[in-house]
Amino acid sequence: MRSQQQSSRRDFVRTTSVAAGLAATGVGQALSSEAAALAPDEVLAHLLEGNRRFIAGQTSLLTRRRPADFAALAEGQAPGAVILACADSRVAPELIFDQGVGDLFVVRVAGNVATGAGPIVKGSIEFAVAELGARLIVVLGHTECGAVKAAAAHVEARDALPGSIGPLVEIIRPAVAMAEGRPGDKLTNVIRANVEKCVQTLKGLDPILLKLVQSGDLKIVGAVYDLKTGEVGVLS
Numbered sequence: 552m553r554s555q556q557q558s559s560r561r562d563f564v565r566t567t568s569v570a571a572g573l574a575a576t577g578v579g580q581a582l583s584s585e586a587a588a589l590a591p592d593e594v595l596a597h598l599l600e601g602n603r604r605f606i607a608g609q610t611s612l613l614t615r616r617r618p619a620d621f622a623a624l625a626e627g628q629a630p631g632a633v634i635l636a637c638a639d640s641r642v643a644p645e646l647i648f649d650q651g652v653g654d655l656f657v658v659r660v661a662g663n664v665a666t667g668a669g670p671i672v673k674g675s676i677e678f679a680v681a682e683l684g685a686r687l688i689v690v691l692g693h694t695e696c697g698a699v700k701a702a703a704a705h706v707e708a709r710d711a712l713p714g715s716i717g718p719l720v721e722i723i724r725p726a727v728a729m730a731e732g733r734p735g736d737k738l739t740n741v742i743r744a745n746v747e748k749c750v751q752t753l754k755g756l757d758p759i760l761l762k763l764v765q766s767g768d769l770k771i772v773g774a775v776y777d778l779k780t781g782e783v784g785v786l787s
């Protein structure tokens with residue numbers, strides 16, 4: 552069913568793109584309408600191109616963010632990518648990737664956690680892939696992440712955090728151990744380790760994500776957003 556839907560969408564996109572004479576990744580072009588025709592690597596390239604526009608201050612501010620653009624999607628969505636990002640107020644995926652309405656399926660939670668995050672986060676991501684046809688998942692950490700800082704501080708202080716903050720920080724805690732002994736800045740290393748851990752968790756989610764990653768129909772990458780420069784750096 553999924554492949555049938557995808558191929559019909561792909562055919563539609565190819566036909567309309569050729570007719571319109573559109574470039575594959577033109578400025579302001581809707582990733583959502585192109586995604587079905589793009590390989591996962593091409594979806595990633597599209598996002599990084601948007602990030603470069605964002606850094607350069609050349610964002611397409613009015614493109615696909617008008618009421619009419621929202622109304623056009625009322626009957627359905629086909630986001631090209633899932634972004635699992637931190638809830639941090641400074642990390643807004645549509646802005647930093649310069650994307651419009653319908654392009655990104657965004658799941659945001661403090662510390663951009665997937666490992667240990669339970670069925671709400673994992674199920675949301677699986678839904679976007681299995682039902683909406685997203686081809687790429689980006690686990691997006693960021694510099695100066697308060698949730699990761701709290702996890703590192705919590706491990707050192709061995710104290711208890713109030714409410715549900717404690718269990719949330721506990722989820723991030725294994726990344727502190729993962730980063731132990733790595734050269735360079737400690738917080739940077741823990742932020743990266745936390746992203747890497749979440750990527751591995753998502754890649755192993757059987758049956759939906761695991762099989763699509765193995766067949767090459769889905770790519771899952773980790774990245775870190777730099778609050779100061781605006782750059783999204785993909786982890787190798």
Ligand SMILES: [Zn+2]
Nearest residue numbers: 637639696697
């Ligand atoms: Zn954060």
